[in-house]
Amino acid sequence: MSAASLRARVRTEMIEEIKATARRRLATDGAGLSLRGVARDMGIVASALYRYFPSRDDLLTALILESYESLGAAATRAAATGNDDRWQWLAVCHAVRDWALTNPAEYGLLYGSPIPGYDAPHDTIAPAATVVLLLSDIAGAAHYAGRLQPAPLATPLPAPVRADLRVLIAQRDSDLPEEVLDRVFLGWTQLFGLITFEIFGRLEGTVTARAEYFEHQMSLIADLIGLPA
Amino acid sequence: MSAASLRARVRTEMIEEIKATARRRLATDGAGLSLRGVARDMGIVASALYRYFPSRDDLLTALILESYESLGAAATRAAATGNDDRWQWLAVCHAVRDWALTNPAEYGLLYGSPIPGYDAPHDTIAPAATVVLLLSDIAGAAHYAGRLQPAPLATPLPAPVRADLRVLIAQRDSDLPEEVLDRVFLGWTQLFGLITFEIFGRLEGTVTARAEYFEHQMSLIADLIGLPA
C-alpha cells in the first residue's frame, strides 16, 4: 500500500468515524444534531469537520443516505432467506421493524417530520424506494407463479389510481397487474404506519404485546394480498 | 361585565393570540419553535410571554393539547353527519386527512418524530385517543346492528393480542368482540400511516392522484372491516 493511498484510507476512516459519532448523537439530539456536538464527542475542534463535510447539511445528507442503505440492506438480506413467498414478505416486514427498533433516531430521520431548514437533495429519493421494491418483487414472484390468492374486496381501482400504478409498473419494465401493486402499496403503508406508531410512542397505553401485534397485523395484510400460508 | 372580569378576558384573549401566533410559527420552524420568535411576531418582548406561559415547554404542551382538540373536533363533526356506517367511517378518515393537509405542522407535532428535549406530559395522552375511539364507535354500531360483514382472512387473533384488546374493551365498559376492534386498529394504523406518508413527502414520485388514492385505500379498509357499501 503506497503512502498516498494510506493518507486516503485514513481520510475514509475519519469520514466513517464522523458519521458513526453523528449517528450516535442523533439518538439524543434528533434532528437538532450539531457539528459542534459531534466534534466534542470526537475530541476534536468543530472547524476540523469542515475538512470532511462542507456543511452541516451535507453531513445530514450523508447520514440519511447511509440510513437508507442500512435499512435497505437489512430488508434485502431478509428477503433473500427462504423462498416461501409469505415467509419472505413477513421477513422483510420484521427486518424493517427490527432495524427501526435498533435505530429509532435514524428511523425518525427517514420517516419522521421533515427537518426545519433542511431540504433533502434528490439523491435521497431513490434509495428510499428499496423496501417497497422488495415487497413488490415478492408479491410479483408469487403472482407470476400463480400462487397469489388475494382476498376479494368490493372496491374497484379508480381510474386515476390505476394510471399512477401503470406508470410505476412501466418505469420498472414490468407487467405486474395494477391490482397486485395496489395491494403491495397497502401493505407498505401498513408496515410503515404501524412501525411509526410504535417508534414514536403512539401505541402507548393501547397495545402492550408489541411484537405479537406487529406479527399479527402483517399476517392480516399478507392474507389480504393473497400470500398463501 | 365588571372591570375585573374584563382584565381576565383580555388575558384569555392574549393567551389565544400567543397560541395562534405560535401555531403560525410552527409552520416554518417545526419543533424548533422559539418563544423569541413568537414574541417577535407579536411585536412584544420575549420576556412578556412569561406572564402567560411559565416556559417554552408549557406553550408546546398547550399547542399539542389544542391540536388534538382541533383534530378530534373535526373528526367528531364528520362522524356526526349521515348515519350510514361506511359513510361515517370514510367521513372520519377524510376529516383527519383534511385536517392534516390544512395543518401539516401541527400534524407533525402530534404524529411526527418526538421533539428533542421535550417530554409530553400525561395530559396529552388521553386526547390522542379521540379518533380511534370514534372509529371503534362506528364499527361497533355497525356490529351491534348486525351490519358488519368482515372480509374473511385466514390469520386468527394470537392470545396476547386478544388479551390486549380485551383490556381496552373492558376499560370502555363495552362488549365489542375482539375481532372487531382488531380490524378497527388495522384501519386506524392504515389511516395515519397513509396520511403520514403524504404529509411527510414519502409519496413523492409514486402516487400523484393523492385524494383518489386516499379514498381508495380507505375504501379497501372499509371493505376489510366489513362496512357495507
Added chain:
DNA sequence: TGTACATCAGTGAACGCGCGTTCACTGATGTAC
C-alpha cells in the same frame, strides 16, 4: 538516502447569530374606602 517543497489535518480565536430565562423597572388598570 537526503533534502526542499507541497499538501493537508487539525487548532484556536473570532464573527454574528439566536436561544430560554431572570430581574428590577415603569406605567397603566383595577380595588377599597
Added chain:
DNA sequence: TGTACATCAGTGAACGCGCGTTCACTGATGTAC
C-alpha cells in the same frame, strides 16, 4: 366622586449558553528530485 394603594402587563438589560462557519496558523505527512 376622589384618593391611596395593590395588582399586573409589558419593558429592556443582562446572563450564560450553543450554534454554523471563516480564517490565519502550526506541524506532521507525503512527493519530487
